[in-house]
Amino acid sequence: MSVFHQIGHHSINLVKEELLHGYQGIVLSPLNNSEEEITHHNSNSFKKFKKIFDPQLYFPKTERSGLKNWCYFPNDFDTADLTNYVWWNSLCDNLFATAKRTTCDAICSPVIIPKIFSGDYYRHTIEVGNYLYNKSTEDELDFYQTVVLNMDIMAEHNQAEIISSIITQTNSNKVYLIIKSDIEPRRELQDVNQIVGIMKFIRYLSDAGISVLVGFCSSEFLLWKYAGATAFASGKFFNLRRFTSSRFDEPSGGGGQLPYWFERNLFAYLREGDVLRLKKEGLLNECYRNNPYSVEILKKLDDQKGEPWISLSWKNYLFSFYSLDKDFEDKKDFPKFLAKAEKNWLEAEDNSIFMEEVRNNGDWIRKWRISINEYNKAFD
Amino acid sequence: MPKDALFTDVAINICSNKGFTLHNFIDSGAFKETYHISSNQSNYALKVFNFKNANERSEREINAMKRLNSDNIAKLIEVDNITYNGNEYLFILEEYLGGGTLSSLLQHQLLQRNEILQIGSDIINALLFTYKINVVHRDIKPDNIMFRDDTSQAVLVDFGLVRDLNETSLTQAFIPRGPGTAYFSSPEQLTNKKAMIDWRSDQFSLGVTLCVALFGLHPFEKPKINETIDSVSSFCSCNEEIKKQLIGLNLFPIIKMLEPFPVKRYRTPDTLIYDWKSL
Numbered sequence: 001m002s003v004f005h006q007i008g009h010h011s012i013n014l015v016k017e018e019l020l021h022g023y024q025g026i027v028l029s030p031l032n033n034s035e036e037e038i039t040h041h042n043s044n045s046f047k048k049f050k051k052i053f054d055p056q057l058y059f060p061k062t063e064r065s066g067l068k069n070w071c072y073f074p075n076d077f078d079t080a081d082l083t084n085y086v087w088w089n090s091l092c093d094n095l096f097a098t099a100k101r102t103t104c105d106a107i108c109s110p111v112i113i114p115k116i117f118s119g120d121y122y123r124h125t126i127e128v129g130n131y132l133y134n135k136s137t138e139d140e141l142d143f144y145q146t147v148v149l150n151m152d153i154m155a156e157h158n159q160a161e162i163i164s165s166i167i168t169q170t171n172s173n174k175v176y177l178i179i180k181s182d183i184e185p186r187r188e189l190q191d192v193n194q195i196v197g198i199m200k201f202i203r204y205l206s207d208a209g210i211s212v213l214v215g216f217c218s219s220e221f222l223l224w225k226y227a228g229a230t231a232f233a234s235g236k237f238f239n240l241r242r243f244t245s246s247r248f249d250e251p252s253g254g255g256g257q258l259p260y261w262f263e264r265n266l267f268a269y270l271r272e273g274d275v276l277r278l279k280k281e282g283l284l285n286e287c288y289r290n291n292p293y294s295v296e297i298l299k300k301l302d303d304q305k306g307e308p309w310i311s312l313s314w315k316n317y318l319f320s321f322y323s324l325d326k327d328f329e330d331k332k333d334f335p336k337f338l339a340k341a342e343k344n345w346l347e348a349e350d351n352s353i354f355m356e357e358v359r360n361n362g363d364w365i366r367k368w369r370i371s372i373n374e375y376n377k378a379f380d
Numbered sequence: 381m382p383k384d385a386l387f388t389d390v391a392i393n394i395c396s397n398k399g400f401t402l403h404n405f406i407d408s409g410a411f412k413e414t415y416h417i418s419s420n421q422s423n424y425a426l427k428v429f430n431f432k433n434a435n436e437r438s439e440r441e442i443n444a445m446k447r448l449n450s451d452n453i454a455k456l457i458e459v460d461n462i463t464y465n466g467n468e469y470l471f472i473l474e475e476y477l478g479g480g481t482l483s484s485l486l487q488h489q490l491l492q493r494n495e496i497l498q499i500g501s502d503i504i505n506a507l508l509f510t511y512k513i514n515v516v517h518r519d520i521k522p523d524n525i526m527f528r529d530d531t532s533q534a535v536l537v538d539f540g541l542v543r544d545l546n547e548t549s550l551t552q553a554f555i556p557r558g559p560g561t562a563y564f565s566s567p568e569q570l571t572n573k574k575a576m577i578d579w580r581s582d583q584f585s586l587g588v589t590l591c592v593a594l595f596g597l598h599p600f601e602k603p604k605i606n607e608t609i610d611s612v613s614s615f616c617s618c619n620e621e622i623k624k625q626l627i628g629l630n631l632f633p634i635i636k637m638l639e640p641f642p643v644k645r646y647r648t649p650d651t652l653i654y655d656w657k658s659l
Contacts, residue, residue, distance in 0.1 A: 119575030158615065158641075165568070165576045165642040204643045 003322040004052070006215060006235035008032060014236060016045050017315060019292050022322035025050030027176075027215060027233045028104065030070045039102045052106040052144065053099045054176070054215070058113045072098045082112060085127060092132040099141060106142035107132065108176045117150045122166040133171045144176035144213060151181040151189070154197030164204035175205055177214045177229070186260075186269065186357065188364035189220050195371040199227035200378060206230075219267060222324060223368060226331050227375065234321050236314035259313035261297065262320040264288075266348070267341040267365060269317075271356045272309075276301060281353060283344070291319045338369050387413040387428050390464045394426065394471055397462070402426075409540060411438070416476060423476035424457065428469055441539040442472065444515045452506035454526070454537040477535055479527025482593060486522055491593045493629050497659055499525065499593070500634075502534035503586055504656055508649040511579040516543045518577070520585035521564040522592065543577065562609050563598065564588050567640050570613035580642035583652065587637030591622060594631075599638050615640040630659060 002024040005015050009032050014020065026049045028038055042051055056067060057077075067073055072094035074080060080087050091110060099107040109129035114121045129145040136143040147167055153159055167175065179198060181189070189195055202212050206228030213231040214224045221232040260269040263278065264285035270278070278284050279298065288294035293316035300307050328334050345362030348354075355361065388405065395402045395417055403416040412429045429438055445456040458473040482499070485491075491499070503525060510517055517524075518541040526535050566584035568576035591599040599618040600611045618638045626634050633655040639645045646652035 119573060123575035161615075161641040161643060162573070162576065165580075168643050168647055169578050208643060208647045 002231045003325050004050075004213070004231060004233035005318075006217075006233040008235045008237055011236050012037075012041060014314065014318060015041075015049070017318075020315065020318050020322070022319075022326065023049070024231075025052060025105075027052045027054050027108075028102075029054055029056055030067050030073075031056055032066065034066055035070055035098065035102060042103045050106065050142075051104045052108060052142075052176070052213075053095075053102065053104040054108045054146075055095055055110045057110045058148070058178075070098065083124065085131075088128045089131050092128065092135065096132060096135050096139075096141070099136075100139070104141070106144060107136055108144045108146045109133070111146045111148055113148060113180065117148075117153055117163075119162065119166055122147075122163055123169070126166060126169045130169075130171045142174070143172050144174045145170040145172045146176045146178065148178045148180055149198060149201065151179060151183075151191070151194045151198070154201070155191060155193035156197075160197045160200035160204065164201050164208075167205065168208045168210065170210070173210050175210050175212050177202070177212050177224075178216055179214070187359060188218075189223075190364050190367045192367050192371050192374060195220075195223060195368070196374045196378070199223060199371065199375045202227040202229050203375075203379065217321075219262065219269075219321075219324070220368075221321075222328055222334050223371065225325070225328060226334050226372060232321075232325060234318065236318065257310055259297075259308070259310045260317070261294070261313060262317050264320070264324075265341065265344045266362060267338065268355070268360060268362060270360070272301065274355045274360075277353055278348075281351070283348065283353070287323070291316060291323065293319050335369065335372050338365055338372070341365050342369065386465075387430075388415075390428050390462065390469050390471075391415045391417070391426055393464050394428070394462055400424070400426070409538075412540075418476075423478065425454075425474040425476045427472040427474065429471070430467070430469060438470065438540070440544055441542055444510075444513070444539050444542045444544060445472075445474075447513045448509050448515075448539075450506050450509040451533065452502045452535055453509060454535050474537075477526035477537065478529030479532060481523055482525040482527075482534070482589070483522035485527075486593055486596075490596050493594075493631065496590050496594050496631065497656075498532075499534045500586070500590055501656060503536055503589075504649060504652055506536040507579055507582055507586070508653065510582065511649050514544065514546050515539075516577055516579055517541070517582050517585075518543055518569065519561055519564075520582050521561050521589055523561075525589065563605065565609075565612070566642075567612050567615045568642065570609065576642055578642065579649065580645045580647075583637050583645050584639075584642075587634050590631075590634055591626075591638075594629075595622065595625065597622065599634075612640075633659070 003022060004025040004027050005011070005023050006027045007029045012033065015026055026046055028051060055072065072091060074091055095107065095110060109125065109132050111125045125146065133143045133145070145167070149163070183189065202224055205212055211231070212229040213233065214221060214229045215233045217224070217232045217234045221234070225232070258271060260271065261275045263270050264287055265283060288298070293312050297309050297312050297316055300309050328337070342362065342365045345365060392402055394400070400417040400419045403418060406414040406416055406425065408414070412427050415426045417424050417426045442456070442459050454477065455475040456472065457475065460471055462469050462471060503520070517536065517539060519538060520536070524536065524538045526537050527533065528535060562570060564585045566581040569581055588599060591597065598608050599622045600608050600616065601619055602608045602611055617640060623635050626632060633652060637645055637652070
């Protein structure tokens with residue numbers, strides 16, 4: 001099992017944090033850094049990591065951040081016939097050259113987010129991917145077939161079986177999985193059928209000998225791990241916002257960010273007031289003592305000087321992320337852990353301990369437990 | 381009997397031009413007829429197409445066969461055109477398979493486990509070659525498995541419905557059922573889910589063919605043929621009794637070959653060959 005940094009807005013410095021030593025690699029993004037910057041980091045501070053390049057063509061808008069400045073990004077992206085394989089092959093050639101130039105170790109195949117997630121769409125992504133796979137493996141560049149699943153359709157009957165049947169046409173034994181949802185920031189996944197559909201999809205790929213790296217993860221990554229995914233990428237904002245289309249819109253400005261604390265006992269993200277209340281009641285999970293950022297946060301809060309801890313909250317989350325991955329090597333532990341978290345929520349409620357955000361009430365834990373049961377039944 | 385006597389005249393004309401002897405009519409398809417011919421003690425199968433009807437599918441059949449070089453696939457010897465009575469005809473010269481078809485063999489007897497193992501091994505080997513060049517046969521059935529008379533080696537024939545996965549599909553998406561013989565087709569062919577069709581569709585058809593050869597029953601058998609086909613196209617699981625019998629005969633790979641969804645079948649021919657060799 002391994003965890004990767006998912007590079008986002010101003011997150012390069014987090015990779016350099018010495019205390020976040022549990023990360024094996026980085027999923028690099030062209031959106032926030034130039035080719036020169038990435039090349040520089042790859043040959044210096046990123047040297048020890050496995051470096052995977054995600055070309056990020058999901059939402060084709062030429063004005064998106066720094067993407068248009070990258071050599072592989074075609075000038076005619078807005079007007080091109082995106083069903084034309086010749087066009088895609090040329091893009092792949094340029095992408096391959098970029099990955100080599102920037103000394104990346106691996107490359108993800110380029111995909112767009114379609115209007116309709118049809119069989120033909122997935123087949124097209126495989127054809128494009130197989131072209132890049134053949135080119136990459138000839139030159140010992142590791143390759144990941146990118147797959148975007150739309151959460152909304154994964155609840156439909158047999159979707160997991162149909163899509164996985166097409167995806168297993170890839171020549172590669174590695175998939176970079178992105179789960180697209182329209183879930184609001186700070187909300188957890190709650191649709192049992194959608195969750196089970198994704199878990200089944202991951203299991204089918206895993207059974208077919210394909211290892212799955214799930215990108216843009218939050219704490220729900222343990223569900224994917226339970227289903228057989230072997231690697232996970234997360235970044236500083238993924239405690240709040242997942243892979244949604246709005247995530248890729250231009251920043252609208254205004255509204256400062258709030259810091260959150262990941263609490264294992266409740267398997268939830270807490271705001272400052274919640275943390276203080278739980279600490280007072282002795283309900284924080286003791287494992288926070290092993291997380292240097294948690295210790296530092298609590299010290300700040302105890303000092304009552306009102307010092308900001310947003311940066312610490314990101315590090316606290318990233319430390320928790322890889323600790324969870326490490327602590328749940330045995331997948332049987334996760335359902336037990338969720339059962340305990342649910343019990344803790346009930347106890348908190350019985351003791352009239354409520355969280356500041358109305359919907360932060362642990363409801364999703366039950367949905368996740370049901371999902372695991374349904375998933376297990378499907379493979380009995 | 382030939383459907384069109386004109387084809388026989390064309391075949392006679394080809395033989396006379398090329399110095400072959402025409403022996404007999406073998407079979408007819410929608411746009412072609414096949415004859416047994418010989419020259420200098422070598423036997424051949426001569427396929428004659430009316431050029432007007434020799435469409436893109438015929439071209440793809442020929443192109444696929446030119447690229448397939450396997451002992452378990454009928455060998456293509458020559459492709460040419462001929463003008464006869466002002467009409468153009470396309471003809472293909474293939475190796476002649478004197479051992480007949482699997483379906484004619486099954487008219488007399490069902491096969492034993494060791495025979496199933498041999499035929500399975502031969503056709504899986506053929507599928508390894510189709511997989512390598514990214515084509516799908518789409519019509520594997522007892523009629524399209526023939527034997528060499530000298531070695532009893534099974535050979536895959538008739539690539540008339542071949543799908544080259546590198547080319548655009550010739551089947552329109554609005555067609556409810558894709559090409560193939562329905563009784564032996566995979567669920568994805570029957571429901572025309574084109575994006576799901578690959579070599580694993582042939583794997584499924586081979587699984588059905590082997591069950592028919594072994595038990596005389598379709599593995600999804602229902603009282604009526606159309607109900608059997610409906611059962612397959614509904615992505616149902618195969619008959620539990622057949623599964624038990626396959627396990628009893630230690631032919632477990634066939635159960636995996638018959639999984640309704642391709643993702644649960646063997647992903648590559650190598651993995652199927654590995655399991656098949658262990659039997």
